[in-house]
Amino acid sequence: MALTWQEVKHQLKHQLKTDHVARQLRQRPFVTELEQTGIIDSEEAIVIYRPKNALLLQIYWQIGDSH
Secondary structure, eight states, X not given: OOOOHHHHHXXXXXXXXXXXXXXXXXXXXXXXXXXXXXXXXHHHHHHHOOOTTHHHHHHHHHHHHHO
């Protein structure tokens, strides 16, 4: 069953809010900070930082482009 435009927007907003709050609670450094300090390199950053909502973002933009 395909999601409606409103459902996708709701899920995306919820996931972005959840990710933001979780990051604040953990006080996790941003990947760019880890790169800048030399703790990880760019290739590692790509593997480490894959947002959980990447697929949802992709769907969001595809639907947005079609409207």
